[in-house]
Amino acid sequence: MMEPYKLYYWPTIQGRGEFVRLALEEGDVPYIDVARGRGGMKAMTELIAGGSDPRASFAPPILQAGDLMIGQTANILMFLGARHKLAPRSEAGRLWCNQLQLTIADIVGEAHDTHHPISVNMYYEEQARESKSRARDFAIERIPKYLDYFETVLRANQSRGGWIVGSRLSYVDLSLFQLLDGLRYAFPKAMAAYEGRWPGLQRLAGRVAARPRIAAYLASKRRLANNEDDVFRHYPELEQGVRVRPRG
């Protein structure tokens, strides 16, 4: 029997760890969310930059799978995709999944920087003015640039099923669901104004949410609620006065 994987991630936020949690849940892979258990935070801090383990990652999430200790979200997902049928087997398919996932990582990083445009070592409140400028640009320019791109990629996929790569669900679909969910939480007015602009992505997200294992996960206590310590944060003032262009 396989030893359960160990996921090391901040215990109170979805964050980047959530992309990994969704893959583990959909793949029906046994795992322990270490930092949410007793002594787990200590175990995690030893595994990140400045910690005592020689295999330390720069930052969480980290996945321990047997002897492997894997950091960087997209890297973990690539591993899970290959091991647990959450990605195509062909080299071209794997590279394409990884490419799309890295592009999702880019917009997630930009979403984070809407509330931390100056420094991760300062509170949001200390950079709220700059956040307003960055969030405006993100809502008006960046969200549509990225989501138009993913909608185009989805439309160009000739396979049936409505998934973004080939004819089967991959970890990239799970991540797109999480991206849309996070954007809707953080920028509800902008995303409402864009309503209908990305019908393919909307259907894809709905199909992901309806997967039996994902639906069970989302209804469970394992799914953490959105909050303002997370990557996707809702600060109403960041949308104030922002007028997006619903169509391209």
Add this chain to the structure above:
Amino acid sequence: MMEPYKLYYWPTIQGRGEFVRLALEEGDVPYIDVARGRGGMKAMTELIAGGSDPRASFAPPILQAGDLMIGQTANILMFLGARHKLAPRSEAGRLWCNQLQLTIADIVGEAHDTHHPISVNMYYEEQARESKSRARDFAIERIPKYLDYFETVLRANQSRGGWIVGSRLSYVDLSLFQLLDGLRYAFPKAMAAYEGRWPGLQRLAGRVAARPRIAAYLASKRRLANNEDDVFRHYPELEQGVRVRPRG
């Protein structure tokens, strides 16, 4: 005979494409730097978001290798690493290289944001004030956090040779060279103040620069000069009054 690869990247900057160029050069892989040739910019814009090709990437660099069209720097390097002996063959070695490369991508993204903290759609001059705050944090907090981490990883590698993964040069070593080179160009005062803090990385960068193919490349016209349209930019005002802490 293998058809030369085609690299699509901005023709006047090192940028993210340089990590790919270094791997192609060290791997002795024939390639065409498409956008630097006649009609090349048009060919490239068709391959990026908003372009007409269904295999479009969100942004350059893009590598065309036979039937494969590969986007995202770390993804391209993973491909080149496997094909051209610039990475270990083992799964653990490949994942570790990719993890380190993605961490390099993170600091490169942060280096870019020191001159574009608010919007990529505005000129530096329009966000120079915010750049000052972000650059100060980057020089004082982020550079040492990342480089201390890479120095620790390097020291923890028990294999001989002084490379960061195993006992042979990998694309991660090439990227670390490029990272240090870029940081020294963009933040000369801070990097001079840190002198001696990362002796392993400094030696590694020196050994990369002395590789015959890399040395020939760096001395050739193919190596573009640093400039202020690039990811690493030197704006003296961004270092003004910044006092780094030379030791951790």
